[in-house]
Amino acid sequence: MGYNTEGTEWPADNVTPSVKALIDRFFNLLDNTGSDVGNILADEVFAKDAVAQFGMHTFEGSEQIRKSRDNAWTLFTARQHRVLRVYTHDKEGTDLLFIGHVAMDLKNGKHVAGEFTGRFTIADASSPSPQLKSYAIWAVRSFLPSILQELTIRNRTLVHS
Template identity: 55%
Template sequence: MVYNTEATEWPSFEINPAIKDLISRFFKLLDTQDSSVGNVLADEIFALNGRAEFGGHFFNGKEEIRGSRDSAWKVVTERRHAVLKVFSADLEGSDLSLIGHVEMSFNNGKSVEGEFAGRLGVEGATGSSPKLTLYQVWADSAPVNRALIRE
């Protein structure tokens, strides 16, 4: 586990360690400013028919997910996610909800932090190589909007 899941509260029943690693790797990638992240998300994290929501936009399938991070760092200089708690709708861990915390710094010198909620669909939840079929997020965008307003 890396920093973003080291303090996570997991369901009381055992979640496949491969899912925990997938979640940890996923959020670490979202915090990584590198041109290869979109390719890794498309090829290694999401299933063929995956659907991801980033920045209020949905990206469907590998090719859209591949390009989903192209503007992720346009105004952001640093991003750090922490998964606080994970809930599972089933014993396999194929339908997960989470509460997280994110800190972001912007190229105008301002920073924000706050909680978010997310939903993860997982294909192959009981296997050794699970993949995400869905990532959907809910967060209050007002602090980000205020931070980005030019004064």
């Protein structure tokens, strides 16, 4: 597995290796600036009827998820997600809560970092190719003011241009 989950504390026995690999791949894609990330998320990572929350926006179904990364790098030059700890609600490992850490470099030169929590629901968790049914996050306020300030400055610039 990659850097996104290399130090993750997982539940003892009910998160399969394929789900762990899916979560690692998902966060690796979120940290990737490639133009094909939206397609990979829509076609390979998420189920066709999935719901994904990225930032302050919710995307439903493959076509919306495909477009979800179109503006993902508007404010950022780099991002690095790490999953710190995962908790499971059920013995099948299909409903997971996690604590993560994200470090982000903003285009204005600032660096922000902090913990966040989130939830995954997993389709076909016991199969070799599980997919995400849903993804939602709750960010810690410590780094939000810097991001919101940058967004406000960019919006003013666009309005006055």
